[in-house]
Amino acid sequence: MINKIAHIFSWVLSPVLIPAYAVFIALWVTTLSMLPAALRWNVVVMVWLITCVLPVLAIYILYKLKVISHPGLNNRKERYIPYVMTTACYIGASWYLHGIHAPHWMWMFMIGGAVAAALSCVVNVWWKISAHGAAMGGLLALLSRIAFYGIAVVDMWPVISLAIILTGILGTSRILLHCHTLMQVVAGVANGFLWVFILT
Template identity: 35%
Template sequence: MNYRKIANTLSWVLHPFLLPVYLMAVLLTMTTFAHYSTQMKFYLMWVVALYAIVIPFLVLGVLHSLGRISSFKVDNRRERWLPLAVGIVCYILCAITFAKIPSAIFLRKFMVAAACCEAMCLVVSLWWKISLHLTGMGAVVALLVVMNIVGVGNMLIPLMVAILAAGALASARLYLGCHNGAQVLAGFCGGFVVAMLAVLFL
């Protein structure tokens, strides 16, 4: 088997850009948010895709063309601060958009948590390389745990899937040599703790 190809596929399928869209899809189909109209669901998915994927990807393209980043993977720690800063702004703008929908307070908290995780990664990346992939997965697991506790839906199966996916992704990042064990563990734990605190207190 081509383990490198599998590891690369996992890294792209579970890319931090895509995780908010996956989680939003779960929220809009398996929780109380499933009662939203189809039009509202498409609107919310589009807003998340715009701020989590489209704008950050376009910014990466511009930064790459200007020579500010050497690769779309942004593996160089010193090149991460600008993409992460853009990510923080995008998630804050997304949270502001959701704030206009009174019933979507948890969705706003979800975006604020994402912005806080990006901010944590930005600060850490000034001195040390942390796994952005595992930070995202840690945040997803934390949000699913919170949803199970507050009872917005039965998130046990998605939570189990997320934990298994986090383990597979950690193995993939280690196999590819993108990170060491400490960077992977710090990413997951950091994302989990920051997202949990942000949802509970912000």
């Protein structure tokens, strides 16, 4: 039962879903919430297509071609190509957001994610750093920046507190599933938080 719950959290808080969650939150809790709802939903869907659907399709194709042994990318040695593709998709999402004149901090969030993914790819040569942790760390950094910039239209502390709790649950889930050690999860969160916080 515990493993099943851990799997659910691992999928719901997958690194390919976090960018869409982040953009959704940003469009609904900041001054951008004044924009028409239809426009905001279009942006969320586009980001989801670029950062989730494209990488998932690519991973599925690699799995079918037997380039990777499992869609969950549990084998450290099989993570290089997916990491590169994910990094490219983050950059593509940044280019899209920049093109529609999104605020600097929003499209730079994607650049921060791309840098974290690229660094994870390099570290992965020696050590299986947590990509899930990096994604949640990036989300935490974005929420912190929104609060710091004073552009929120809601109290950000409950939102940040919930994100911290979910990060803890996700990290615990990854450890329980024997996907990572505690240090690999902590390093992943630090990696994602650092780059997004610096660049946004």
